[in-house]
Amino acid sequence: MQRRDFFKACGIAAAGMAMDPLSLFNARAAEVGGQDLAELPESLNDLQLPIRGLSPKMDRPITIIIIGAGSRGNTYARYAEKFPDYVKVVGVSDINDYRLHKLSDLHEVPAERRYGDFSEILSVPKFADAAVICTPDDVHYKPTIMALKLGYHVLVEKPIAPTEKECRDILKLSLSTGKVVGTCHVLRYAPYFIALKAMMDSGAIGDIVSIQHQEPIEHRHMAHSYVRGNWRSSKETTPIILAKSCHDLDILRWLFDKPCKTIVADGDLFLFKEENAPAGAPLKCTDGCPHEATCPYSAIKVYVQQKRHTYVFDIPDRRDEAALYDQLVKGPYGRCVYHCDNDQPDHYVANMVFEGGRTASFSMDAFTPFGGRRTRVMGTTGFIDGDGTSFTLYDFRTGTKSVWDRKVSDIPEYKGSGHGGGDLALFRDFVEAVAAEDPSHLSSTIDVSMESHIMGFLAEKSRKNGRKMKVK
Numbered sequence: 001m002q003r004r005d006f007f008k009a010c011g012i013a014a015a016g017m018a019m020d021p022l023s024l025f026n027a028r029a030a031e032v033g034g035q036d037l038a039e040l041p042e043s044l045n046d047l048q049l050p051i052r053g054l055s056p057k058m059d060r061p062i063t064i065i066i067i068g069a070g071s072r073g074n075t076y077a078r079y080a081e082k083f084p085d086y087v088k089v090v091g092v093s094d095i096n097d098y099r100l101h102k103l104s105d106l107h108e109v110p111a112e113r114r115y116g117d118f119s120e121i122l123s124v125p126k127f128a129d130a131a132v133i134c135t136p137d138d139v140h141y142k143p144t145i146m147a148l149k150l151g152y153h154v155l156v157e158k159p160i161a162p163t164e165k166e167c168r169d170i171l172k173l174s175l176s177t178g179k180v181v182g183t184c185h186v187l188r189y190a191p192y193f194i195a196l197k198a199m200m201d202s203g204a205i206g207d208i209v210s211i212q213h214q215e216p217i218e219h220r221h222m223a224h225s226y227v228r229g230n231w232r233s234s235k236e237t238t239p240i241i242l243a244k245s246c247h248d249l250d251i252l253r254w255l256f257d258k259p260c261k262t263i264v265a266d267g268d269l270f271l272f273k274e275e276n277a278p279a280g281a282p283l284k285c286t287d288g289c290p291h292e293a294t295c296p297y298s299a300i301k302v303y304v305q306q307k308r309h310t311y312v313f314d315i316p317d318r319r320d321e322a323a324l325y326d327q328l329v330k331g332p333y334g335r336c337v338y339h340c341d342n343d344q345p346d347h348y349v350a351n352m353v354f355e356g357g358r359t360a361s362f363s364m365d366a367f368t369p370f371g372g373r374r375t376r377v378m379g380t381t382g383f384i385d386g387d388g389t390s391f392t393l394y395d396f397r398t399g400t401k402s403v404w405d406r407k408v409s410d411i412p413e414y415k416g417s418g419h420g421g422g423d424l425a426l427f428r429d430f431v432e433a434v435a436a437e438d439p440s441h442l443s444s445t446i447d448v449s450m451e452s453h454i455m456g457f458l459a460e461k462s463r464k465n466g467r468k469m470k471v472k
């Protein structure tokens with residue numbers, strides 16, 4: 001595709017405004033001497049890329065039930081709070097009473113539409129357009145199957161399910177029901193990744209040859225989620241390459257727009273294990289640990305003093321230090337990181353070959369001061385260096401640099417949204433897909449998400465058996 005045609009094809013208006021897709025780009029090009037589009041402007045922010053706002057008004061809001069009223073359930077319910085003309089929460093299920101009623105109260109869900117276990121809400125006849133499944137990794141399969149059988153459209157959190165067979169069962173059933181089934185690969189919807197992919201697709205750096213992609217977890221986040229927290233056990237949930245990094249395998253597959261042919265992986269748990277506990281460290285940070293003041297993973301520091309990750313505590317005031325301390329004493333988050341029942345690797349690498357001999361190297365690293373993503377894309381005529389919020393494009397032909405660093409907080413859906421705007425943009429597209437009964441509004445449908453899940457299952461096999469795996 002010619003670059004000019006590409007930008008025409010991307011002619012979806014920014015922030016919902018209808019504009020000629022080339023006008024901004026051409027205006028900028030004219031300013032710098034009327035060059036052809038081959039000359040990129042210094043700032044890529046004004047290019048018309050498929051970063052957009054709300055869809056046109058709908059006849060009625062779609063209705064959803066939320067299964068799992070934890071962190072992710074609340075994330076998507078926020079869309080209904082912000083845009084009540086588009087979506088309404090009419091039922092909630094959670095085995096945790098506090099969370100069930102907190103979310104239900106916020107959305108004025110009547111008492112008879114509040115349920116405990118998912119099997120309760122899914123044993124009454126369908127009473128909404130869609131089910132949003134935000135239960136833990138090992139509690140996706142059954143509710144997804146039940147919801148599809150009842151005739152709901154479904155949005156299921158990633159990873160779809162812990163085994164390839166279960167993922168395939170869901171895919172098969174979704175195809176036979178014809179319902180919209182989306183997976184929450186939210187990075188595909190983040191403006192940063194949309195802009196990055198658009199520049200790659202435009203031919204601005206020639207043919208894509210290789211990608212270096214890093215997922216820096218951030219050391220405290222690692223300790224919170226994958227040592228003390230819900231995803232600490234690969235057996236009870238899913239291996240970290242799926243639990244955390246299925247996003248990254250998915251984004252690589254999406255950026256290349258080519259199938260992955262082989263994958264080989266390595267990595268292990270280096271630090272967070274019994275043998276590395278400093279002398280005299282008790283089981284909990286609250287038990288008078290002699291190393292507490294100097295330990296970067298001290299639960300007292302992370303939760304009470306820094307107030308990070310406190311959303312996991314079911315307390316009315318998450319700034320109340322005495323209540324936070326009490327949660328550490330009573331619950332799993334006060335545990336010493338060297339005395340937990342965890343097995344997830346804290347460093348993980350995977351090399352992939354995509355169609356045409358293109359290569360990608362992926363690295364998931366716990367020991368970083370920042371989270372997010374870092375991506376470098378090598379093309380035959382240029383290079384892109386991205387840090388998860390902005391990127392610089394180097395054009396070898398002209399020797400020029402162009403930067404994309406657009407702030408998207410002026411677009412209502414993106415404001416306050418996690419994953420660089422991706423969380424709420426995904427939900428906007430899901431709402432549109434359900435309203436139109438047309439999965440093509442989503443870029444992370446179940447069928448395309450299967451491919452990156454299979455890459456994840458094979459990466460984990462490779463990590464364990466030391467072999468390069470063919471992706472079929």
Ligand SMILES: NC(=O)c1ccc[n+]([C@@H]2O[C@H](COP(=O)([O-])OP(=O)(O)OC[C@H]3O[C@@H](n4cnc5c(N)ncnc54)[C@H](O)[C@@H]3O)[C@@H](O)[C@H]2O)c1
Pocket residue numbers: 067068069070071072073093094095096099116117118119134135136137138139157158159184185186230243419
């Ligand atoms: N897309 C993303 O970027 C992203 C980010 C974080 C987590 N996730 C995934 O989202 C899912 C939920 O994660 P979370 O952080 O919201 O976890 P969470 O623990 O905050 O929420 C899960 C909720 O499910 C409830 N639950 C458990 N079993 C249930 C059952 N049988 N019936 C009804 N409710 C039940 C729990 O009580 C809890 O409130 C996980 O699969 C996770 O891997 C995705």
